[in-house]
Amino acid sequence: MDSTMINFACADASTLHSNFTAALSRVCQAIDWDYAEVWMPDSETKLLELSPVWYCHPNRDCDRLDALEKFRACSEKFVLAIDEGLPGRIWRSGQPEWINDVSLQSENYFLRHQIAKAFNIRAGFGFPVVHAQAIVGIFVFFSESASEVDPRLIQLAIAAATPDSA
Numbered sequence: 001m002d003s004t005m006i007n008f009a010c011a012d013a014s015t016l017h018s019n020f021t022a023a024l025s026r027v028c029q030a031i032d033w034d035y036a037e038v039w040m041p042d043s044e045t046k047l048l049e050l051s052p053v054w055y056c057h058p059n060r061d062c063d064r065l066d067a068l069e070k071f072r073a074c075s076e077k078f079v080l081a082i083d084e085g086l087p088g089r090i091w092r093s094g095q096p097e098w099i100n101d102v103s104l105q106s107e108n109y110f111l112r113h114q115i116a117k118a119f120n121i122r123a124g125f126g127f128p129v130v131h132a133q134a135i136v137g138i139f140v141f142f143s144e145s146a147s148e149v150d151p152r153l154i155q156l157a158i159a160a161a162t163p164d165s166a
Contacts, residue, residue, distance in 0.1 A: 016131070016136065016137075017051070017052070017053050019163060020038050020051065020053045020129075020137060020139075021053050021055070023139070023160075023161040023162075023163070024036040024037075024038070024053065024054070024055035024139065024161075025055050026160045026161065027139070027141065027157045027160045027161050028055055028056075028057045028141065029057065029160075030156060030157070030160035031141070031153055031156055031157050031160070032057070033057065033123075033141045033142065033143045034056065034057050034060060034064065034068055034121075034142055034143050034144055035054070035055070035056055035057070035068045035071065035072070035121070035141065035142045035143075036054060036055045036139065036140065036141045036142075037050060037051070037053070037054040037055075037072065037075065037139075037140050038050075038051035038053045038054070038129075038137045038138065038139055038140075039051065039080065039087035039091075039137065039138040039140065040136070040137050040138075041091060041135060041136070041137075041138075046081070046082060047079050047080065047081055048079065048080040048081075048082075048084075048087050048088055048091060048138065049079055050075055050076055050078060051137065054072055056068045056069070064144070067119040067120060068119065070118075070119055071112075071115055071116070071118075071119040071121055071142075074112070074115045074118075074119075075112060075115065078111060078112065080111070084111070085110065085111040085112070086099060086102075086110060086124060086126055086140060087126060087138040087140055090126050090127065090128055090138050090140075091128065091135060091138055094128050094135065095127075095128070096125060096126065096127035096128075096154050096158075097125060097126060097127075098123075098124070098125040098149040098150075098154065099123065099124045099125065100123060100146055100147060100148055100149065101122050101123060101146035102116045102121055102122065102123070102124045102142070103116045103117040103121065103122055104146075110124075116142075120144050121142045121143075121144065122142070122143055122144055122145055122146040122147070123142065123143045123145060123146055123147035124140060124141065124142045124143075125140070125141055125149075125154060125157075126138050126139055126140035126141065127139055127154065127157070127158060127161075129161075139157075139161060141157065
């Protein structure tokens with residue numbers, strides 16, 4: 001297994017979504033980040049759509065949880081092409097990507113720039129999820145604090161997301 005990807009061994013969408021939900025919870029709690037979401041590629045349209053699977057860290061205050069839910073609601077309107085936005089670039093490269101502060105990026109680079117600013121979203125990173133040698137999802141995580149790239153944290157997140165590590 002490539003150390004920059006995680007493999008999920010399951011055949012149907014409901015099992016995949018259940019596994020994704022558990023993985024997002026494990027990762028956010030392991031790395032103490034605020035929010036996680038999954039982008040799913042559609043092989044027919046060649047677009048990424050935001051999955052119904054997402055997670056907010058439960059140890060946040062009510063105002064923070066409300067802001068994260070609003071960020072999520074605004075994000076639901078986005079559909080991304082390959083190489084578009086953070087999830088699209090991860091989809092194309094098949095590698096993790098980190099952004100120190102998404103709120104400082106141009107809208108061309110981070111499409112949800114204005115939404116991130118409005119809801120105090122700062123650092124973001126993500127990585128691909130693989131099944132049968134195909135990317136079946138892109139996990140993306142956000143924190144309210146800007147942060148320099150941390151390869152150790154990325155590896156911790158990947159390890160926490162991997163079903164066998166649970």
